[in-house]
Amino acid sequence: MTVTHRHDHRAIAKHDPHIPNGSTLRLGIGGxxxxxKTMLVRRIIELLGTEFSIGVVTNDIYTKEDADFLTKLNILDRDRIIGVETGGCPHSAIRDDVSMNLGAISDLTSRFDDLDLVIIESGGDNLTAMFSPDLADKTIYVIDVAQGDKIPRKGGPGLSFSDLLIVNKINLAPLVGANTQVMLSDAALIRDDRPTFLADLADQIGLVQITNWVRTEILNNKVQ
Ligand SMILES: Nc1nc2c(ncn2[C@@H]2O[C@H](COP(=O)(O)OP(=O)(O)OP(=O)(O)O)[C@@H](O)[C@H]2O)c(=O)[nH]1
Ligand SMILES: [Mg+2]
Structure with a gap:
């Protein structure tokens, strides 16, 4: 029996003609x-959309709500945004059978051959969700304070192994009795050196750190 290493899958996916070439960073956003998540996609487009060529794939279970929302904002050419209706468990479409998402990425790359970044927004899911390495090169996991400051302690692959964890809606923390410092220290315990940033994406707090992180990942991906 041939045992294929996890990273070999990614190498194979990268050489599939339907998958963007190595200079396109595929960034999965889950949570x-x-x-x-969609607010983060919006902010990334607003802040990096003139610097880089960006495409977006959104996943919703029964609608194309998030793709429609982003399209109506008029911050990105509508042809660069594709909504996928997963029709089932959201984690399945990003982890188990990623074919719908790969098809959407393939559509984007056939429309635009210069993509620096494809963002794949997962459908909202539970703490067990995680992107397949066949689909995403890097991942961001977004939680918010309103779910309680216990969430980082509950763990899960997205919280532990995402390349960047964002604790969002920090302006709401006093209203829901969440301690963001506890969230940061609990996250640090399970994330080794992987970063965790605090943000309020609606009020544009924490965006410099996030933008710098995404820009660095796009540029690093090009020199690999
Ligand atoms: N106060 C506050 N509200 C926010 C912030 N970010 C997002 N929201 C609001 O929270 C709601 C959900 O935000 P979305 O960006 O749609 O969240 P999502 O994770 O994409 O949601 P799903 O795709 O449905 O799982 C919206 O009403 C946003 O306006 C924030 O930083 N602060
Ligand atoms: Mg969304």
Whole structure:
């Protein structure tokens, strides 16, 4: 029996003609329902959309709500945004059978051959969700304070192994009795050196750190 190493899958995916070439960073954004994933996509487009060529794939279970929302904002050419209706468990479409998402990325790359970044927003999911390395090169996991400052202690692959963890809606922390410093220290315990940033994406707090991180990942991906 041939045992294929996890990273070999990614190498194979990168050489598939339907997958963007190595200079396109595929960035997966996951996290629970309503934590601010689409708001993060919006901010990345607003801040990096003139510097880089960006495409977006959103996942919703029954609609194309997030793709429609981003399209209506008029911050990115509508042809650069594709909504996928997963029709089932959101984690399945980003982890188990990623074919719908790979198809959407393939559509984007056939429309635009210069993509620096493809963002894949997962449907809102539970703490067990995680992107397949066949689909995403790097991942951001978004949680918010309103779910309680216990969330980082509850763990899960997104919280532990995402390349960047964002604790969003920090302006709401006093209203819901969440201690963001506890969230940061609990996250640090399970994340080794992987960073965790605090943000309020709606009020544009914490955006410099996030933008710098995404820009660095796009540029690092090009020199690999
Ligand atoms: N106060 C506050 N509200 C926010 C922030 N970020 C997002 N929201 C609001 O929270 C709600 C959910 O935000 P979305 O960006 O749609 O969250 P999502 O994770 O994409 O949601 P799903 O895709 O449905 O799982 C919206 O009403 C946003 O306006 C924030 O930083 N602060
Ligand atoms: Mg969303």
């Amino acid at each position: 629970p329902v309503g934590s601010g």
